[in-house]
Amino acid sequence: MDPKFIQSIVEDVVKNYMKIRETVNNKIPIAISNRHVHLCKQDLNMLFGEGYTLTKMKDLSQPGQFAAQETVTLAGSKGRVKTGVRILGPERSKTQVEISRTDGFELDIMPPVRDSGDLAGSPGIVIVGPKGAITLKEGVICAWRHIHMNPEDALHFGVTDKQYVKIKVPGDRELIFDRVLVRVSNQYSLEMHVDIDEANAGFIKNNDLVDLII
Amino acid sequence: MDPKFIQSIVEDVVKNYMKIRETVNNKIPIAISNRHVHLCKQDLNMLFGEGYTLTKMKDLSQPGQFAAQETVTLAGSKGRVKTGVRILGPERSKTQVEISRTDGFELDIMPPVRDSGDLAGSPGIVIVGPKGAITLKEGVICAWRHIHMNPEDALHFGVTDKQYVKIKVPGDRELIFDRVLVRVSNQYSLEMHVDIDEANAGFIKNNDLVDLII
Numbered sequence: 200m201d202p203k204f205i206q207s208i209v210e211d212v213v214k215n216y217m218k219i220r221e222t223v224n225n226k227i228p229i230a231i232s233n234r235h236v237h238l239c240k241q242d243l244n245m246l247f248g249e250g251y252t253l254t255k256m257k258d259l260s261q262p263g264q265f266a267a268q269e270t271v272t273l274a275g276s277k278g279r280v281k282t283g284v285r286i287l288g289p290e291r292s293k294t295q296v297e298i299s300r301t302d303g304f305e306l307d308i309m310p311p312v313r314d315s316g317d318l319a320g321s322p323g324i325v326i327v328g329p330k331g332a333i334t335l336k337e338g339v340i341c342a343w344r345h346i347h348m349n350p351e352d353a354l355h356f357g358v359t360d361k362q363y364v365k366i367k368v369p370g371d372r373e374l375i376f377d378r379v380l381v382r383v384s385n386q387y388s389l390e391m392h393v394d395i396d397e398a399n400a401g402f403i404k405n406n407d408l409v410d411l412i413i
Numbered sequence: 414m415d416p417k418f419i420q421s422i423v424e425d426v427v428k429n430y431m432k433i434r435e436t437v438n439n440k441i442p443i444a445i446s447n448r449h450v451h452l453c454k455q456d457l458n459m460l461f462g463e464g465y466t467l468t469k470m471k472d473l474s475q476p477g478q479f480a481a482q483e484t485v486t487l488a489g490s491k492g493r494v495k496t497g498v499r500i501l502g503p504e505r506s507k508t509q510v511e512i513s514r515t516d517g518f519e520l521d522i523m524p525p526v527r528d529s530g531d532l533a534g535s536p537g538i539v540i541v542g543p544k545g546a547i548t549l550k551e552g553v554i555c556a557w558r559h560i561h562m563n564p565e566d567a568l569h570f571g572v573t574d575k576q577y578v579k580i581k582v583p584g585d586r587e588l589i590f591d592r593v594l595v596r597v598s599n600q601y602s603l604e605m606h607v608d609i610d611e612a613n614a615g616f617i618k619n620n621d622l623v624d625l626i627i
Binding site (some may be wrong): 234299300301304311312343345372373374375376377378395396397398400401402 | 538585587590610613614
C-alpha cells in the first residue's frame with residue numbers, strides 16, 4: 200500500500216480522535232443545589248433535642264455528604280417563611296444557610312454571593328425545628344457557583360484550587376458563567392454546582408454536561 | 414506654551430474621551446419582565462365582561478405599552494395556581510402568557526423558550542378572571558431574551574433586526590447571555606428584557622447596564 204495513503208488515513212484517524220477527545224474531555228456534569236441548611240452540633244441539639252443524630256435520606260455526589268430526612272423552617276422578616284428546607288449532613292463546625300435570590304425576595308433577606316464557609320458579615324435568619332428555634336446572627340449566603348474536582352481532574356483540565364474559570368452551557372438559552380470557582384480536593388468528585396436561579400436561567404437539568412473554558 | 418506639551422495634553426484628552434465614549438456606548442439598560450399576560454379582545458371580554466376596557470396602571474418603557482390595573486389567575490394542572498398575574502396592554506390579536514421556568518415548576522407546566530408571538534405548539538393553560546375563565550389551547554411561553562432598539566441604535570451598534578448577539582452582565586455572578594435576539598423598530602426604545610430567573614441568576618436589577626458583544 201502507498202505509504203502516503205497510509206499516512207493520510209492515520210492522520211485522519213488521529214485528527215478525529217483528538218476532536219472527539221477534546222469534545223468529551225471538556226465536559227463537566229452539573230448539579231442543581233436547592234435551598235438547604237448545614238448545622239453545627241449545638242444548633243442541631245437546639246432544633247431537634249439534646250444528642251440528636253441526623254438520619255440519612257440519600258447520599259450526595261460528593262463523598263461523605265448526604266441529604267438528611269430532617270427539614271427545618273426558615274423564618275425571614277415580615278412573617279415570611281420557607282418550610283421543609285432540607286438539612287445536609289454531616290454536621291459542620293458552623294451553621295450555614297444557602298438560599299437562592301428568588302428565596303431571598305420571598306424571605307425578604309438579601310444574602311451576598313459567597314464561597315461556602317465565608318460567612319463574615321452575611322445576614323442572619325431564624326431557623327425553626329421541632330424542639331426549638333435558633334436566631335442565627337450571620338450565615339445566610341447565596342452559594343458562589345463552583346466546580347468540585349479531584350487533583351487528577353485538575354491536572355487534566357490544567358487548573359488549580361481556587362482558580363476562576365468560565366463555563367459554557369449549551370441550548371436555546373446558552374449561557375457563559377464567568378467567575379466559576381474551582382475547588383480541588385481528593386475528597387471531591389467532578390461536578391459543577393449551581394443554584395436554582397442559575398439552573399432555571401439556563402434551562403439546566405441535573406447531570407447536563409457543560410463545557411469548561413479557561 | 415510648548416506646542417509639544419499642548420499636543421500631548423490634547424492627545425491625552427482625546428484618548429480619555431474615546432475610552433469613556435467606548436465604555437458608555439456599549440451599554441444597554443436592562444429590564445426584568447415578571448410573569449404577565451397579553452389578552453385578545455375576545456378573551457378580555459370572556460374574563461372581565463362584554464365591552465370591558467383595560468385601565469392603565471403605568472406606562473412601560475416601550476412606547477404605547479402599559480401595565481394594566483387588572484390581574485388574572487393562572488391555573489396549571491394538579492391544582493397549582495398563580496394569582497395576581499398582571500395584564501399588559503394594549504390588547505393583542507392573540508392571547509399570550511409569559512412565565513419563568515420557576516413559575517413553570519410551580520404550575521406544573523413546561524413552556525418552550527420563544528420569541529413573542531411564536532406560539533405554535535406551546536402548552537395551554539386556564540386563565541381565570543372576575544367574570545369567567547378561558548381554556549387556552551396554546552400560548553404559554555418563556556420569553557426569549559431580547560433587546561429592543563430603534564434603527565438609529567441598530568446603526569450605532571452595527572446590528573440588524575433578528576440578529577443574535579452576546580450580552581455581558583458584570584458583577585460577582587458575571588454572566589454572558591448568548592443568543593440574545595435583537596429586535597429593531599422605530600416603535601422601540603433601547604432596552605434589554607430578561608425574565609426573573611435570568612435576572613436572579615445574575616443578581617440583575619432594573620436599569621443595570623449591560624455590555625453588548627457581537
